[in-house]
Amino acid sequence: MRLVQVLIPEGTRDSVLAALDEQGIDYAVFEEVGRGDFEAMVQFPVPPSGVETVLERLTAAGVRDDAYTIVLPTETVVSERLSALVERFPGLRISREELYARAQDLAPANSTFFAFLILSTIIATTGLLLDSAATIIGAMVVAPLMGPAISASVGTVLDEPKMASRGVKLQVTGLLAAIATAAIMGWLMQQTILIAPGLDIRTIPQVAERTGPNFLSLFLALGSGLAGSISIMRGSGSTLVGVAIAVALVPPAATSGLGIAFGLPGVAVAAAILVLVNLLAINLSALILFYLSGFKPLEAGTFEGVRASVFSRVVVIAVAIAVLSIVLGGVTWTTFQTQSFEQQTEAELREVFDEADVGGVELVSVGVDYEPVDILLGNEPQVDVLVGIPRDLEAPPDLAQRFDDDLTERLGRDVVVRVGFIETQVSEREDPTPPFGGQAPASGEPTSRDYARGAPT
Structure with missing residues (x-):
């Protein structure tokens, strides 16, 4: 109320x-x-969805824009008349005047915005290098990106070009600042003992997660934009909703900066594409939802112009997302292909090993080294096989080639097979105490499975 x-x-x-x-x-x-200038003040309660309708009628009755109109949220209203008001003004969304005020409040001053964003990026970069999801989530609570994303869409729908322009500028410059901050921080940390020499950040799971964007990332961004918009227009805004928007933007921006710092252009570009796609998707979902919810400009007579502006922006953003989705689709397809190939190869190799019937040789593990980039570059998959062989048995000299020939025939494509051998010793008993009064093993006899040195061929 x-x-x-x-x-x-x-x-x-x-x-x-x-x-x-x-x-x-x-x-x-x-x-x-x-x-x-005023002869009286009138005060009345009304549901949130009725504020906009009532103010329109009052404007038509002579309440000018230069008059004072104050809309206050109420904690509790006790009256049997409330049910009639709620029936007269059903709905949950707030008025456009209240939406405009909320959007203004969400976009902080430039100094505050950049201060919090840089601090959030520093924390997020630390979380990436530590491979700590908890630290990254904590950084998202600080990130102030929800405000600019919402204010850009609200400004467009309400025909407030200054608000829309500032929202877009804050998002773009803020994310560029985040990338630069992470790049500087990554470079500085390489000059210290905090990072091991020769660290490959691509092996860090939290970093790798942001360097392989796919269509699931797009759903994250769309959902974040919708959640933020619903929370604002229904008057239930929460900083926790802004965490979802920040998760889609700050960690990949920090990853892109680390890619620059460590001289890995592939990491920098892939993460930057993810940032751009998420940014566009968040703005698209928020813009469409606000428009479909029926919000109109504060000034009457400009709705047609706003409709054309919203339509043109939706088309531009949708086209940009579609173009970038080609990259997402390529990554999604190649990831699916490599994972399917790895599973098929492992199953086929185990079957080949069983059919080979190599006496005394035990299959220990199978690994397939095949990344999405290998598909694009045309590199052959590499299959690593580790087998255990007794000390007194000579390693089969042609085992790798036999595996290679069989896999090539079964999979219909060339592969590279490497076989590594480890010497094994297996005792007859693991309990040194003999049952029924027997004698214990002599000193030096093996009493448990022993994996000795490896010798790849």
Whole structure:
């Protein structure tokens, strides 16, 4: 419920009160004793979804834009008349005036925005290098990216070009600042003992997660934008909702900066593409939802122009996402192909090993080294096989080639097979205490499975 207070301009008292009577609004009128421009103040309760309709009627009745209209949230209203008001104004969304005010409050001052964003990036970069998901999530609580994303869409729908422009600028410059911050931090940390020499950040799971973007990342961004928009227009905004938006933007931006710092252009470009796709998807989902919810410009007569502006922006963003989705689709397809190939190869090799019937040789493990980039570069998959062989048995000299020939025939493509051997010793018993009074093993006899030195061929 909202409590609305309106200062009635001179000469419009009767028309304003008549408009409230037409809407069935209960009100209280107070004589105005301040400036002479107003003759009274009227105060009335109304559900959030009815504020916009009532204010439109009051504007038509003579309440000008230069008058004072205050909309206050109320904690509790006790009245049997509330049910009639709720029935008259069903719905959950807030008024466009309240939406505009919320969007202004969400976009902080530039100094505050960049201070929090840089601190969030520093924490997120640390979390990436530590491979700590908890640290990364903690950094998202600090990131102030929800405000600019929402204000850009609200400014477009309400025909407030300054608000929309500032929201877009803050998002773009903020993410560029995040990438630069992570790059500088990564370079500085390489000059210290905090990072091991020769560290390959591509082997860190939290970093690798942001360097292989696919369509699932797009769903994350779309969902984040919708969640942020719903929380604002229904008056239930929470900083926790902003965490979802920040998760889609800050960690990949930090990953891109680390790619620059460590001289890995592939990491930098892949993470930057993920940032751009997520940014576009968040803005697209928020813009469409606000428009479909029926929000119109604060000034009457500009709705047609806003409709054309919203349509053109939606088309541009959708086309950009479609183009970038080619990259996402390629990554998704190649990832699926490599994972399917790895599973098939492992199953086929185990079957080949069983059919080979190599006496005394035990299959220990199978690994397939095949990445999405190998598909693009045309590199052959590499299959690593580790087998155990007794000390007194000579390693089969042609085992790798036999595996290679069989896999090539079964898979229909060339592969590279490497076989590594480890010497094994297996005792007859593991318990040194003999049963039924027997003698214990002599000193030096093996009493457990022993894996000795390896010798790849």
